[in-house]
Amino acid sequence: MDRDADISETAKGNHLAFGRIVEAYQDRIFAYLGRMGLDTAMAEDIAQETFLRVWRYAGQYNARLGSLTTWIFAIARNVALTGLSLSWRRAETPVCSETLEIASDAPLPDEQLVTLQRKRQLHAALACLSASDRSLLSSSYIDELDMAAIARIECCSIGAAKVRLHRARQRLRQILEADK
């Protein structure tokens, strides 16, 4: 399915085309927000605002400036950073381990317990990174985005994005090693 055709139709007010875009990107956006350490409720709010902005500003999308994926993730990143800064000001906890829970009441085998503990440590460590570094780290796991696209989303040069990504991973590793 040609997503560029869908965004053109969306710009003309076609709800069906917009629905197809949401279907195509929703899980990737939620996964991206989850990797940033957001809980389900906040991720849903941010994803909703992201797609509503896609709807409102569909006419301003320009394929010559980047792919639709890059444009949508850049919107998601900006909404997420704004949301995180607002929740920070309200002294809420932006990072939650809710997304890590294993959905089962049965006693957990040792291996699952270890995994769960590691995930909790990881999310606690993620909370120590800046929101933009978390976004960068999360973007790096999106298959469709190469480093040039990630740099465009993060509004920095490719070199700066690589350095920031390396440092973010290094810092995450240091925090996790210290927690051991």
Place this chain on the structure above:
Amino acid sequence: MIDDIDVLLVGKPLVAPPGFASRLTALARATPQVQEQSRALRPWQWVSLGVGASLGALQLCQFVFVAFVAVGAQ
């Protein structure tokens, strides 16, 4: 540990709740779109531009004429 980070960040990702897309589509129906403003100049802008250019040209001619007369008088 790098592998751990990758496995933990990629594993069991958040997914959209059921009905998310249809809810968004319904929301979009109630949300107006931002219309892209045309970048072409409107008629009054063309008129204003023409008047400005004419006045500028007139002033330039006046300056050249005065300079010519001043040089001639010397």
